[in-house]
Amino acid sequence: MMHVPEGPFLMGSDIGNQDEHPQREVALPGFWIDKYCVTNAQYRRFLEETEGAFKAPPSFARDDFVGPRQPVVSVSWEEASAYARWAGKRLPTEAEWEKAARGLDGRTYPWGNALPTYEVAHYAGAETQCPLDVDAHAGAASPSGCVQMAGNVFEWVGDWFDAFYYRYAPAENPRGPEFPSFEVAVPSIAVFAVPGGGNLALGEAKKGERFEILGREKNTFKIRFGGAEGWLPRKAGYAWTARAVRGCGWDYIEDNLRCTAREGFEPWYKNFNLGFRCAMVA
Structure with a gap:
Protein backbone atom coordinates (compact mmCIF):
# COMPACT_ATOMS: atom_id res chain seq x y z
CA MET A 1 0.00 0.00 0.00
CA ARG A 167 -21.63 22.36 -3.90
CA TYR A 168 -22.29 21.59 -0.24
CA ALA A 169 -19.55 19.11 0.74
CA PRO A 170 -17.38 19.96 3.76
CA ALA A 171 -13.84 21.15 3.18
CA GLU A 172 -12.55 18.75 5.85
CA ASN A 173 -12.49 15.03 5.01
CA PRO A 174 -15.67 14.79 2.88
CA ARG A 175 -17.08 11.26 2.89
CA GLY A 176 -20.00 11.67 0.52
CA PRO A 177 -23.72 11.97 1.26
CA GLU A 178 -25.00 10.10 4.32
CA PHE A 179 -27.65 8.28 2.34
CA PRO A 180 -29.21 8.08 -1.14
CA SER A 181 -31.25 11.23 -1.59
CA PHE A 182 -33.99 12.85 -3.65
CA GLU A 183 -33.64 16.54 -4.53
CA VAL A 184 -36.80 18.34 -5.59
CA ALA A 185 -36.38 20.22 -8.87
CA VAL A 186 -39.89 21.60 -9.40
CA PRO A 187 -41.20 24.70 -7.56
CA SER A 188 -43.39 22.60 -5.26
CA ILE A 189 -45.08 19.20 -5.22
CA ALA A 190 -47.36 17.27 -2.90
CA VAL A 191 -45.90 14.35 -0.94
CA PHE A 192 -48.40 11.49 -0.80
CA ALA A 193 -48.83 8.68 1.71
CA VAL A 194 -49.13 6.02 -1.01
CA PRO A 195 -47.11 5.55 -4.22
CA GLY A 196 -49.94 6.26 -6.64
CA GLY A 197 -50.84 9.63 -5.18
CA GLY A 198 -54.50 9.50 -4.20
CA ASN A 199 -56.21 11.89 -1.84
CA LEU A 200 -53.97 11.65 1.23
CA ALA A 201 -51.19 14.25 1.00
CA LEU A 202 -48.68 14.49 3.85
CA GLY A 203 -47.50 17.94 2.91
CA GLU A 204 -45.57 19.82 0.28
CA ALA A 205 -41.95 19.55 -0.87
CA LYS A 206 -40.27 22.58 -2.38
CA LYS A 207 -37.50 23.09 -4.90
CA GLY A 208 -34.03 22.42 -3.50
CA GLU A 209 -35.22 20.35 -0.54
CA ARG A 210 -33.54 16.98 -0.06
CA PHE A 211 -35.00 13.80 1.39
CA GLU A 212 -33.55 10.42 2.25
CA ILE A 213 -34.64 7.73 -0.21
CA LEU A 214 -36.05 4.67 1.53
CA GLY A 215 -37.24 2.67 -1.46
CA ARG A 216 -38.65 2.72 -4.95
CA GLU A 217 -41.71 1.43 -6.76
CA LYS A 218 -41.48 1.85 -10.53
CA ASN A 219 -41.15 5.63 -11.11
CA THR A 220 -42.02 6.66 -7.57
CA PHE A 221 -39.62 7.04 -4.65
CA LYS A 222 -40.34 6.44 -0.98
CA ILE A 223 -38.77 9.21 1.09
CA ARG A 224 -38.40 10.13 4.74
CA PHE A 225 -40.74 13.09 5.14
CA GLY A 226 -40.50 14.46 8.67
CA GLY A 227 -41.54 11.65 10.97
CA ALA A 228 -43.41 9.80 8.24
CA GLU A 229 -42.76 7.97 4.99
CA GLY A 230 -44.02 9.61 1.83
CA TRP A 231 -43.82 9.22 -1.94
CA LEU A 232 -42.59 11.49 -4.73
CA PRO A 233 -42.68 10.86 -8.49
CA ARG A 234 -39.37 10.49 -10.31
CA LYS A 235 -40.21 13.42 -12.58
CA ALA A 236 -40.23 15.80 -9.60
CA GLY A 237 -36.45 15.93 -9.23
CA TYR A 238 -33.12 14.14 -9.04
CA ALA A 239 -32.76 10.74 -7.41
CA TRP A 240 -29.24 9.87 -6.29
CA THR A 241 -29.20 6.10 -5.56
Missing part, protein backbone atom coordinates in the same frame (compact mmCIF):
# COMPACT_ATOMS: atom_id res chain seq x y z
CA MET A 2 1.03 3.61 -0.59
CA HIS A 3 0.88 6.25 2.13
CA VAL A 4 -0.76 9.59 1.37
CA PRO A 5 0.12 12.20 4.02
CA GLU A 6 -2.42 14.43 5.70
CA GLY A 7 -3.03 17.89 4.31
CA PRO A 8 -4.95 19.83 1.66
CA PHE A 9 -5.19 19.28 -2.08
CA LEU A 10 -7.23 20.66 -4.98
CA MET A 11 -10.38 18.59 -5.60
CA GLY A 12 -12.78 18.96 -8.50
CA SER A 13 -12.56 21.09 -11.63
CA ASP A 14 -13.99 24.38 -12.87
CA ILE A 15 -13.67 23.32 -16.51
CA GLY A 16 -14.75 19.66 -16.37
CA ASN A 17 -18.25 18.22 -16.25
CA GLN A 18 -20.85 19.89 -14.04
CA ASP A 19 -20.62 17.18 -11.37
CA GLU A 20 -16.93 18.13 -10.90
CA HIS A 21 -17.73 21.77 -10.06
CA PRO A 22 -16.49 23.70 -8.22
CA GLN A 23 -12.80 23.11 -7.76
CA ARG A 24 -11.92 23.73 -4.13
CA GLU A 25 -9.30 22.97 -1.51
CA VAL A 26 -10.05 19.89 0.59
CA ALA A 27 -8.09 18.71 3.62
CA LEU A 28 -7.73 15.02 4.45
CA PRO A 29 -6.09 13.07 7.26
CA GLY A 30 -3.34 10.69 6.21
CA PHE A 31 -4.34 7.32 4.77
CA TRP A 32 -3.06 4.24 2.97
CA ILE A 33 -4.28 3.14 -0.44
CA ASP A 34 -3.48 0.09 -2.55
CA LYS A 35 -0.79 0.62 -5.14
CA TYR A 36 -2.70 -1.65 -7.52
CA CYS A 37 -6.30 -2.67 -8.04
CA VAL A 38 -7.34 -5.94 -6.44
CA THR A 39 -6.31 -8.84 -8.68
CA ASN A 40 -8.10 -12.00 -9.73
CA ALA A 41 -5.68 -14.04 -7.60
CA GLN A 42 -6.47 -11.97 -4.51
CA TYR A 43 -10.21 -12.17 -5.12
CA ARG A 44 -10.07 -15.96 -5.64
CA ARG A 45 -8.49 -16.29 -2.20
CA PHE A 46 -11.32 -14.20 -0.75
CA LEU A 47 -13.90 -16.49 -2.39
CA GLU A 48 -12.15 -19.59 -1.06
CA GLU A 49 -11.82 -18.29 2.50
CA THR A 50 -15.41 -17.04 2.67
CA GLU A 51 -16.53 -20.55 1.59
CA GLY A 52 -19.32 -19.84 -0.84
CA ALA A 53 -20.68 -16.67 0.75
CA PHE A 54 -20.14 -14.90 -2.57
CA LYS A 55 -20.46 -16.10 -6.14
CA ALA A 56 -17.56 -15.95 -8.58
CA PRO A 57 -17.82 -12.86 -10.79
CA PRO A 58 -19.09 -13.36 -14.36
CA SER A 59 -15.65 -12.43 -15.69
CA PHE A 60 -14.23 -15.69 -14.30
CA ALA A 61 -16.03 -17.47 -17.14
CA ARG A 62 -14.01 -15.55 -19.75
CA ASP A 63 -10.52 -16.82 -20.60
CA ASP A 64 -9.23 -13.35 -21.43
CA PHE A 65 -10.28 -11.92 -18.05
CA VAL A 66 -8.92 -14.51 -15.58
CA GLY A 67 -5.18 -13.83 -15.53
CA PRO A 68 -3.95 -13.88 -11.92
CA ARG A 69 -2.44 -10.38 -12.25
CA GLN A 70 -5.38 -8.86 -14.10
CA PRO A 71 -7.72 -6.75 -11.96
CA VAL A 72 -10.85 -8.52 -10.82
CA VAL A 73 -13.89 -7.03 -12.59
CA SER A 74 -17.66 -7.55 -12.73
CA VAL A 75 -18.08 -7.32 -8.97
CA SER A 76 -20.82 -5.24 -7.34
CA TRP A 77 -20.24 -2.48 -4.79
CA GLU A 78 -21.44 -4.81 -2.04
CA GLU A 79 -18.95 -7.50 -3.10
CA ALA A 80 -16.08 -5.01 -3.35
CA SER A 81 -16.93 -3.64 0.08
CA ALA A 82 -17.12 -7.17 1.53
CA TYR A 83 -13.68 -7.98 0.13
CA ALA A 84 -12.26 -4.81 1.66
CA ARG A 85 -13.64 -5.71 5.10
CA TRP A 86 -12.28 -9.26 4.77
CA ALA A 87 -8.86 -7.79 3.98
CA GLY A 88 -9.01 -5.49 7.02
CA LYS A 89 -9.45 -2.44 4.83
CA ARG A 90 -12.26 -0.41 3.25
CA LEU A 91 -13.06 1.28 -0.04
CA PRO A 92 -11.47 4.73 -0.38
CA THR A 93 -13.61 7.84 -0.34
CA GLU A 94 -13.90 9.90 -3.51
CA ALA A 95 -11.67 12.53 -1.92
CA GLU A 96 -9.01 10.00 -0.93
CA TRP A 97 -9.05 8.44 -4.39
CA GLU A 98 -8.67 11.80 -6.11
CA LYS A 99 -5.85 12.95 -3.86
CA ALA A 100 -3.98 9.68 -4.45
CA ALA A 101 -4.48 10.10 -8.20
CA ARG A 102 -3.83 13.83 -8.50
CA GLY A 103 -1.32 14.74 -5.82
CA LEU A 104 -0.95 18.34 -4.68
CA ASP A 105 -0.36 20.25 -7.91
CA GLY A 106 -3.86 20.07 -9.43
CA ARG A 107 -2.70 18.03 -12.42
CA THR A 108 -5.17 16.78 -15.01
CA TYR A 109 -3.96 13.17 -15.18
CA PRO A 110 -2.01 10.97 -12.76
CA TRP A 111 1.11 11.34 -14.92
CA GLY A 112 0.80 15.12 -15.33
CA ASN A 113 -0.91 17.38 -17.86
CA ALA A 114 0.24 15.78 -21.12
CA LEU A 115 -2.60 14.38 -23.21
CA PRO A 116 -3.25 10.62 -22.95
CA THR A 117 -1.64 8.08 -25.23
CA TYR A 118 -1.73 4.29 -25.22
CA GLU A 119 1.81 4.40 -23.84
CA VAL A 120 0.55 5.67 -20.49
CA ALA A 121 -3.05 4.42 -20.20
CA HIS A 122 -5.37 1.66 -21.40
CA TYR A 123 -8.67 3.02 -22.75
CA ALA A 124 -11.05 2.80 -25.71
CA GLY A 125 -9.39 2.07 -29.03
CA ALA A 126 -6.45 0.12 -27.61
CA GLU A 127 -5.45 -3.09 -29.36
CA THR A 128 -6.02 -5.27 -26.27
CA GLN A 129 -9.75 -5.53 -25.57
CA CYS A 130 -9.62 -6.57 -21.93
CA PRO A 131 -7.89 -5.30 -18.78
CA LEU A 132 -4.11 -5.33 -18.65
CA ASP A 133 -2.23 -6.68 -15.64
CA VAL A 134 -2.40 -4.30 -12.70
CA ASP A 135 1.28 -3.35 -12.94
CA ALA A 136 1.13 -2.31 -16.61
CA HIS A 137 1.95 1.35 -17.28
CA ALA A 138 3.78 1.59 -13.95
CA GLY A 139 5.81 4.44 -15.41
CA ALA A 140 2.66 6.57 -15.47
CA ALA A 141 1.94 6.12 -11.76
CA SER A 142 0.34 8.93 -9.79
CA PRO A 143 2.33 11.23 -7.45
CA SER A 144 1.46 8.88 -4.58
CA GLY A 145 2.84 5.91 -6.51
CA CYS A 146 -0.50 4.31 -7.38
CA VAL A 147 -0.67 2.55 -10.73
CA GLN A 148 -3.50 2.73 -13.30
CA MET A 149 -5.63 5.36 -11.65
CA ALA A 150 -6.47 6.40 -15.20
CA GLY A 151 -7.57 3.63 -17.53
CA ASN A 152 -7.81 -0.17 -17.39
CA VAL A 153 -10.79 -0.34 -15.00
CA PHE A 154 -13.26 1.94 -13.31
CA GLU A 155 -12.99 1.70 -9.52
CA TRP A 156 -15.70 1.55 -6.87
CA VAL A 157 -15.25 4.01 -4.00
CA GLY A 158 -17.16 4.19 -0.75
CA ASP A 159 -19.37 7.27 -1.26
CA TRP A 160 -22.93 7.56 -2.38
CA PHE A 161 -22.96 9.48 -5.67
CA ASP A 162 -24.56 12.91 -5.88
CA ALA A 163 -23.81 15.06 -8.91
CA PHE A 164 -24.30 18.21 -6.81
CA TYR A 165 -22.35 17.04 -3.75
CA TYR A 166 -19.37 19.34 -4.30
CA ALA A 242 -25.83 5.15 -7.08
CA ARG A 243 -22.42 4.56 -5.53
CA ALA A 244 -19.55 6.68 -6.79
CA VAL A 245 -17.02 5.31 -9.27
CA ARG A 246 -13.68 6.83 -10.29
CA GLY A 247 -11.09 6.16 -12.98
CA CYS A 248 -11.74 4.86 -16.48
CA GLY A 249 -12.37 1.46 -18.07
CA TRP A 250 -10.34 -0.19 -20.82
CA ASP A 251 -13.25 0.27 -23.23
CA TYR A 252 -14.23 3.81 -22.25
CA ILE A 253 -13.53 7.21 -23.77
CA GLU A 254 -10.45 9.18 -22.78
CA ASP A 255 -12.38 11.99 -21.09
CA ASN A 256 -12.73 9.77 -18.03
CA LEU A 257 -8.95 9.49 -17.71
CA ARG A 258 -8.95 12.88 -15.98
CA CYS A 259 -8.35 12.67 -12.22
CA THR A 260 -11.49 14.70 -11.51
CA ALA A 261 -13.91 12.71 -13.70
CA ARG A 262 -16.82 11.13 -11.79
CA GLU A 263 -19.34 8.40 -12.47
CA GLY A 264 -22.07 6.72 -10.44
CA PHE A 265 -23.41 3.17 -10.78
CA GLU A 266 -26.12 1.38 -8.82
CA PRO A 267 -24.57 -0.72 -6.01
CA TRP A 268 -25.71 -3.99 -7.64
CA TYR A 269 -24.18 -3.07 -11.01
CA LYS A 270 -21.44 -5.26 -12.53
CA ASN A 271 -19.38 -4.67 -15.63
CA PHE A 272 -16.28 -6.17 -17.24
CA ASN A 273 -14.58 -2.76 -16.98
CA LEU A 274 -15.29 -2.19 -13.27
CA GLY A 275 -13.00 -3.19 -10.39
CA PHE A 276 -11.68 -1.60 -7.19
CA ARG A 277 -8.76 -0.96 -4.87
CA CYS A 278 -8.77 -0.64 -1.08
CA ALA A 279 -7.70 1.93 1.49
CA MET A 280 -7.25 2.18 5.25
CA VAL A 281 -6.57 4.83 7.88
CA ALA A 282 -2.97 5.76 8.55
Whole structure:
Protein backbone atom coordinates (compact mmCIF):
# COMPACT_ATOMS: atom_id res chain seq x y z
CA MET A 1 0.00 0.00 0.00
CA MET A 2 1.03 3.61 -0.59
CA HIS A 3 0.88 6.25 2.13
CA VAL A 4 -0.76 9.59 1.37
CA PRO A 5 0.12 12.20 4.02
CA GLU A 6 -2.42 14.43 5.70
CA GLY A 7 -3.03 17.89 4.31
CA PRO A 8 -4.95 19.83 1.66
CA PHE A 9 -5.19 19.28 -2.08
CA LEU A 10 -7.23 20.66 -4.98
CA MET A 11 -10.38 18.59 -5.60
CA GLY A 12 -12.78 18.96 -8.50
CA SER A 13 -12.56 21.09 -11.63
CA ASP A 14 -13.99 24.38 -12.87
CA ILE A 15 -13.67 23.32 -16.51
CA GLY A 16 -14.75 19.66 -16.37
CA ASN A 17 -18.25 18.22 -16.25
CA GLN A 18 -20.85 19.89 -14.04
CA ASP A 19 -20.62 17.18 -11.37
CA GLU A 20 -16.93 18.13 -10.90
CA HIS A 21 -17.73 21.77 -10.06
CA PRO A 22 -16.49 23.70 -8.22
CA GLN A 23 -12.80 23.11 -7.76
CA ARG A 24 -11.92 23.73 -4.13
CA GLU A 25 -9.30 22.97 -1.51
CA VAL A 26 -10.05 19.89 0.59
CA ALA A 27 -8.09 18.71 3.62
CA LEU A 28 -7.73 15.02 4.45
CA PRO A 29 -6.09 13.07 7.26
CA GLY A 30 -3.34 10.69 6.21
CA PHE A 31 -4.34 7.32 4.77
CA TRP A 32 -3.06 4.24 2.97
CA ILE A 33 -4.28 3.14 -0.44
CA ASP A 34 -3.48 0.09 -2.55
CA LYS A 35 -0.79 0.62 -5.14
CA TYR A 36 -2.70 -1.65 -7.52
CA CYS A 37 -6.30 -2.67 -8.04
CA VAL A 38 -7.34 -5.94 -6.44
CA THR A 39 -6.31 -8.84 -8.68
CA ASN A 40 -8.10 -12.00 -9.73
CA ALA A 41 -5.68 -14.04 -7.60
CA GLN A 42 -6.47 -11.97 -4.51
CA TYR A 43 -10.21 -12.17 -5.12
CA ARG A 44 -10.07 -15.96 -5.64
CA ARG A 45 -8.49 -16.29 -2.20
CA PHE A 46 -11.32 -14.20 -0.75
CA LEU A 47 -13.90 -16.49 -2.39
CA GLU A 48 -12.15 -19.59 -1.06
CA GLU A 49 -11.82 -18.29 2.50
CA THR A 50 -15.41 -17.04 2.67
CA GLU A 51 -16.53 -20.55 1.59
CA GLY A 52 -19.32 -19.84 -0.84
CA ALA A 53 -20.68 -16.67 0.75
CA PHE A 54 -20.14 -14.90 -2.57
CA LYS A 55 -20.46 -16.10 -6.14
CA ALA A 56 -17.56 -15.95 -8.58
CA PRO A 57 -17.82 -12.86 -10.79
CA PRO A 58 -19.09 -13.36 -14.36
CA SER A 59 -15.65 -12.43 -15.69
CA PHE A 60 -14.23 -15.69 -14.30
CA ALA A 61 -16.03 -17.47 -17.14
CA ARG A 62 -14.01 -15.55 -19.75
CA ASP A 63 -10.52 -16.82 -20.60
CA ASP A 64 -9.23 -13.35 -21.43
CA PHE A 65 -10.28 -11.92 -18.05
CA VAL A 66 -8.92 -14.51 -15.58
CA GLY A 67 -5.18 -13.83 -15.53
CA PRO A 68 -3.95 -13.88 -11.92
CA ARG A 69 -2.44 -10.38 -12.25
CA GLN A 70 -5.38 -8.86 -14.10
CA PRO A 71 -7.72 -6.75 -11.96
CA VAL A 72 -10.85 -8.52 -10.82
CA VAL A 73 -13.89 -7.03 -12.59
CA SER A 74 -17.66 -7.55 -12.73
CA VAL A 75 -18.08 -7.32 -8.97
CA SER A 76 -20.82 -5.24 -7.34
CA TRP A 77 -20.24 -2.48 -4.79
CA GLU A 78 -21.44 -4.81 -2.04
CA GLU A 79 -18.95 -7.50 -3.10
CA ALA A 80 -16.08 -5.01 -3.35
CA SER A 81 -16.93 -3.64 0.08
CA ALA A 82 -17.12 -7.17 1.53
CA TYR A 83 -13.68 -7.98 0.13
CA ALA A 84 -12.26 -4.81 1.66
CA ARG A 85 -13.64 -5.71 5.10
CA TRP A 86 -12.28 -9.26 4.77
CA ALA A 87 -8.86 -7.79 3.98
CA GLY A 88 -9.01 -5.49 7.02
CA LYS A 89 -9.45 -2.44 4.83
CA ARG A 90 -12.26 -0.41 3.25
CA LEU A 91 -13.06 1.28 -0.04
CA PRO A 92 -11.47 4.73 -0.38
CA THR A 93 -13.61 7.84 -0.34
CA GLU A 94 -13.90 9.90 -3.51
CA ALA A 95 -11.67 12.53 -1.92
CA GLU A 96 -9.01 10.00 -0.93
CA TRP A 97 -9.05 8.44 -4.39
CA GLU A 98 -8.67 11.80 -6.11
CA LYS A 99 -5.85 12.95 -3.86
CA ALA A 100 -3.98 9.68 -4.45
CA ALA A 101 -4.48 10.10 -8.20
CA ARG A 102 -3.83 13.83 -8.50
CA GLY A 103 -1.32 14.74 -5.82
CA LEU A 104 -0.95 18.34 -4.68
CA ASP A 105 -0.36 20.25 -7.91
CA GLY A 106 -3.86 20.07 -9.43
CA ARG A 107 -2.70 18.03 -12.42
CA THR A 108 -5.17 16.78 -15.01
CA TYR A 109 -3.96 13.17 -15.18
CA PRO A 110 -2.01 10.97 -12.76
CA TRP A 111 1.11 11.34 -14.92
CA GLY A 112 0.80 15.12 -15.33
CA ASN A 113 -0.91 17.38 -17.86
CA ALA A 114 0.24 15.78 -21.12
CA LEU A 115 -2.60 14.38 -23.21
CA PRO A 116 -3.25 10.62 -22.95
CA THR A 117 -1.64 8.08 -25.23
CA TYR A 118 -1.73 4.29 -25.22
CA GLU A 119 1.81 4.40 -23.84
CA VAL A 120 0.55 5.67 -20.49
CA ALA A 121 -3.05 4.42 -20.20
CA HIS A 122 -5.37 1.66 -21.40
CA TYR A 123 -8.67 3.02 -22.75
CA ALA A 124 -11.05 2.80 -25.71
CA GLY A 125 -9.39 2.07 -29.03
CA ALA A 126 -6.45 0.12 -27.61
CA GLU A 127 -5.45 -3.09 -29.36
CA THR A 128 -6.02 -5.27 -26.27
CA GLN A 129 -9.75 -5.53 -25.57
CA CYS A 130 -9.62 -6.57 -21.93
CA PRO A 131 -7.89 -5.30 -18.78
CA LEU A 132 -4.11 -5.33 -18.65
CA ASP A 133 -2.23 -6.68 -15.64
CA VAL A 134 -2.40 -4.30 -12.70
CA ASP A 135 1.28 -3.35 -12.94
CA ALA A 136 1.13 -2.31 -16.61
CA HIS A 137 1.95 1.35 -17.28
CA ALA A 138 3.78 1.59 -13.95
CA GLY A 139 5.81 4.44 -15.41
CA ALA A 140 2.66 6.57 -15.47
CA ALA A 141 1.94 6.12 -11.76
CA SER A 142 0.34 8.93 -9.79
CA PRO A 143 2.33 11.23 -7.45
CA SER A 144 1.46 8.88 -4.58
CA GLY A 145 2.84 5.91 -6.51
CA CYS A 146 -0.50 4.31 -7.38
CA VAL A 147 -0.67 2.55 -10.73
CA GLN A 148 -3.50 2.73 -13.30
CA MET A 149 -5.63 5.36 -11.65
CA ALA A 150 -6.47 6.40 -15.20
CA GLY A 151 -7.57 3.63 -17.53
CA ASN A 152 -7.81 -0.17 -17.39
CA VAL A 153 -10.79 -0.34 -15.00
CA PHE A 154 -13.26 1.94 -13.31
CA GLU A 155 -12.99 1.70 -9.52
CA TRP A 156 -15.70 1.55 -6.87
CA VAL A 157 -15.25 4.01 -4.00
CA GLY A 158 -17.16 4.19 -0.75
CA ASP A 159 -19.37 7.27 -1.26
CA TRP A 160 -22.93 7.56 -2.38
CA PHE A 161 -22.96 9.48 -5.67
CA ASP A 162 -24.56 12.91 -5.88
CA ALA A 163 -23.81 15.06 -8.91
CA PHE A 164 -24.30 18.21 -6.81
CA TYR A 165 -22.35 17.04 -3.75
CA TYR A 166 -19.37 19.34 -4.30
CA ARG A 167 -21.63 22.36 -3.90
CA TYR A 168 -22.29 21.59 -0.24
CA ALA A 169 -19.55 19.11 0.74
CA PRO A 170 -17.38 19.96 3.76
CA ALA A 171 -13.84 21.15 3.18
CA GLU A 172 -12.55 18.75 5.85
CA ASN A 173 -12.49 15.03 5.01
CA PRO A 174 -15.67 14.79 2.88
CA ARG A 175 -17.08 11.26 2.89
CA GLY A 176 -20.00 11.67 0.52
CA PRO A 177 -23.72 11.97 1.26
CA GLU A 178 -25.00 10.10 4.32
CA PHE A 179 -27.65 8.28 2.34
CA PRO A 180 -29.21 8.08 -1.14
CA SER A 181 -31.25 11.23 -1.59
CA PHE A 182 -33.99 12.85 -3.65
CA GLU A 183 -33.64 16.54 -4.53
CA VAL A 184 -36.80 18.34 -5.59
CA ALA A 185 -36.38 20.22 -8.87
CA VAL A 186 -39.89 21.60 -9.40
CA PRO A 187 -41.20 24.70 -7.56
CA SER A 188 -43.39 22.60 -5.26
CA ILE A 189 -45.08 19.20 -5.22
CA ALA A 190 -47.36 17.27 -2.90
CA VAL A 191 -45.90 14.35 -0.94
CA PHE A 192 -48.40 11.49 -0.80
CA ALA A 193 -48.83 8.68 1.71
CA VAL A 194 -49.13 6.02 -1.01
CA PRO A 195 -47.11 5.55 -4.22
CA GLY A 196 -49.94 6.26 -6.64
CA GLY A 197 -50.84 9.63 -5.18
CA GLY A 198 -54.50 9.50 -4.20
CA ASN A 199 -56.21 11.89 -1.84
CA LEU A 200 -53.97 11.65 1.23
CA ALA A 201 -51.19 14.25 1.00
CA LEU A 202 -48.68 14.49 3.85
CA GLY A 203 -47.50 17.94 2.91
CA GLU A 204 -45.57 19.82 0.28
CA ALA A 205 -41.95 19.55 -0.87
CA LYS A 206 -40.27 22.58 -2.38
CA LYS A 207 -37.50 23.09 -4.90
CA GLY A 208 -34.03 22.42 -3.50
CA GLU A 209 -35.22 20.35 -0.54
CA ARG A 210 -33.54 16.98 -0.06
CA PHE A 211 -35.00 13.80 1.39
CA GLU A 212 -33.55 10.42 2.25
CA ILE A 213 -34.64 7.73 -0.21
CA LEU A 214 -36.05 4.67 1.53
CA GLY A 215 -37.24 2.67 -1.46
CA ARG A 216 -38.65 2.72 -4.95
CA GLU A 217 -41.71 1.43 -6.76
CA LYS A 218 -41.48 1.85 -10.53
CA ASN A 219 -41.15 5.63 -11.11
CA THR A 220 -42.02 6.66 -7.57
CA PHE A 221 -39.62 7.04 -4.65
CA LYS A 222 -40.34 6.44 -0.98
CA ILE A 223 -38.77 9.21 1.09
CA ARG A 224 -38.40 10.13 4.74
CA PHE A 225 -40.74 13.09 5.14
CA GLY A 226 -40.50 14.46 8.67
CA GLY A 227 -41.54 11.65 10.97
CA ALA A 228 -43.41 9.80 8.24
CA GLU A 229 -42.76 7.97 4.99
CA GLY A 230 -44.02 9.61 1.83
CA TRP A 231 -43.82 9.22 -1.94
CA LEU A 232 -42.59 11.49 -4.73
CA PRO A 233 -42.68 10.86 -8.49
CA ARG A 234 -39.37 10.49 -10.31
CA LYS A 235 -40.21 13.42 -12.58
CA ALA A 236 -40.23 15.80 -9.60
CA GLY A 237 -36.45 15.93 -9.23
CA TYR A 238 -33.12 14.14 -9.04
CA ALA A 239 -32.76 10.74 -7.41
CA TRP A 240 -29.24 9.87 -6.29
CA THR A 241 -29.20 6.10 -5.56
CA ALA A 242 -25.83 5.15 -7.08
CA ARG A 243 -22.42 4.56 -5.53
CA ALA A 244 -19.55 6.68 -6.79
CA VAL A 245 -17.02 5.31 -9.27
CA ARG A 246 -13.68 6.83 -10.29
CA GLY A 247 -11.09 6.16 -12.98
CA CYS A 248 -11.74 4.86 -16.48
CA GLY A 249 -12.37 1.46 -18.07
CA TRP A 250 -10.34 -0.19 -20.82
CA ASP A 251 -13.25 0.27 -23.23
CA TYR A 252 -14.23 3.81 -22.25
CA ILE A 253 -13.53 7.21 -23.77
CA GLU A 254 -10.45 9.18 -22.78
CA ASP A 255 -12.38 11.99 -21.09
CA ASN A 256 -12.73 9.77 -18.03
CA LEU A 257 -8.95 9.49 -17.71
CA ARG A 258 -8.95 12.88 -15.98
CA CYS A 259 -8.35 12.67 -12.22
CA THR A 260 -11.49 14.70 -11.51
CA ALA A 261 -13.91 12.71 -13.70
CA ARG A 262 -16.82 11.13 -11.79
CA GLU A 263 -19.34 8.40 -12.47
CA GLY A 264 -22.07 6.72 -10.44
CA PHE A 265 -23.41 3.17 -10.78
CA GLU A 266 -26.12 1.38 -8.82
CA PRO A 267 -24.57 -0.72 -6.01
CA TRP A 268 -25.71 -3.99 -7.64
CA TYR A 269 -24.18 -3.07 -11.01
CA LYS A 270 -21.44 -5.26 -12.53
CA ASN A 271 -19.38 -4.67 -15.63
CA PHE A 272 -16.28 -6.17 -17.24
CA ASN A 273 -14.58 -2.76 -16.98
CA LEU A 274 -15.29 -2.19 -13.27
CA GLY A 275 -13.00 -3.19 -10.39
CA PHE A 276 -11.68 -1.60 -7.19
CA ARG A 277 -8.76 -0.96 -4.87
CA CYS A 278 -8.77 -0.64 -1.08
CA ALA A 279 -7.70 1.93 1.49
CA MET A 280 -7.25 2.18 5.25
CA VAL A 281 -6.57 4.83 7.88
CA ALA A 282 -2.97 5.76 8.55
